[in-house]
Amino acid sequence: MALTIGDTAPDFEADTTEGRISFHDWIGDDWAVLFSHPRNFTPVCTTELGYMAAIKPEFDRRGTKIIGLSVDPLDNHEKWAQDIAETQGTAPNYPIISDADFNVSKLYGMLPADVDGDPTERTPAQNATLRNVFVIGPDKQIKLVLIYPMTTGRNFDEVLRVIDSLQLTAEHKLATPAQWQPGDDVIITAAISNDEAKERFPDGWDEPRPWLRVVKQP
Numbered sequence: 697m698a699l700t701i702g703d704t705a706p707d708f709e710a711d712t713t714e715g716r717i718s719f720h721d722w723i724g725d726d727w728a729v730l731f732s733h734p735r736n737f738t739p740v741c742t743t744e745l746g747y748m749a750a751i752k753p754e755f756d757r758r759g760t761k762i763i764g765l766s767v768d769p770l771d772n773h774e775k776w777a778q779d780i781a782e783t784q785g786t787a788p789n790y791p792i793i794s795d796a797d798f799n800v801s802k803l804y805g806m807l808p809a810d811v812d813g814d815p816t817e818r819t820p821a822q823n824a825t826l827r828n829v830f831v832i833g834p835d836k837q838i839k840l841v842l843i844y845p846m847t848t849g850r851n852f853d854e855v856l857r858v859i860d861s862l863q864l865t866a867e868h869k870l871a872t873p874a875q876w877q878p879g880d881d882v883i884i885t886a887a888i889s890n891d892e893a894k895e896r897f898p899d900g901w902d903e904p905r906p907w908l909r910v911v912k913q914p
Contacts, residue, residue, distance in 0.1 A: 698805040700841060705730075705832045706803040712763070712791035713773050720836055727760040727863070729855060730830045732806055734823035736768040736776040740849050745776075745792075746784025748852055758859050764792040765800060767815035767823060801826060820846065829855060831862065868896075868914055884909040 707720045733741040748762055755762050766773065773792050781787035793800060796815050801807040806825050824846050831840035839862050844850050861872040871883040884893050884901060893901065893909065901911035
C-alpha cells in the first residue's frame with residue numbers, strides 16, 4: 697500500500713553523495729524532506745535540485761534537512777551535480793541517495809516490487825512515479841506527501857509554507873486556513889475547549905460559527 701500521512705517513514709541504509717546513511721539516524725531530532733527523481737540528467741529535476749540548493753538556508757532555519765533520491769549510481773550523481781552547478785548556479789549542498797537497487801523507491805511505494813535490473817537501462821518515463829516529496833517529522837512520521845508529474849516543476853516554496861504550518865500547529869494545537877502565510881490569522885482546533893482557549897488566547901478570538909474560531913497567530 698502507498699504510504700500516507702501518519703505512517704512511519706520506512707527506515708533504510710543507503711549510499712549517498714555524502715556517504716552511507718541510516719535514514720532515521722540521519723534525521724535525528726530534525727524535520728526532513730525526501731524528494732525523488734526519475735533519473736539523473738533530466739531537465740525539470742535539474743532545475744529543482746538547483747533551486748533546493750539555493751534555498752537550503754530556509755530549510756536550515758526551520759531545522760529541516762533535505763535529501764534527494766535518484767536510481768542512478770553515485771558516479772552519475774557527481775557528474776549531474778556539475779551540470780546543476782553550471783546551469784542553475786548552485787550545486788547540490790545536501791545528500792542525494794543512490795537508489796541503484798531500487799530499495800528505497802520500493803519501500804516508499806514509488807516503484808513496483810518487481811522492478812529490478814540495471815537502473816541506467818530504465819528511461820525516466822519508466823520511473824515517472826519517482827516525483828514524490830515526503831515531509832517527515834522528528835517522530836519519523838510522514839506529515840506530507842506530494843506527487844508531481846514529470847512535466848511540472850515542484851513548488852518548494854509551498855513545501856516551506858507547509859513546514860511552517862506543521863511546526864506551528866504541532867506546538868500550539870492550531871490549524872491554518874486556505875492560502876495561509878506566516879503571520880496570518882489561524883484557526884483554533886476542536887481539540888481545544890472554549891475554557892482552554894480562553895487561557896491560551898486571553899485577548900479572545902473571532903467566532904463566525906461555533907466550530908470556526910479564528911485567532912491571531914501566536
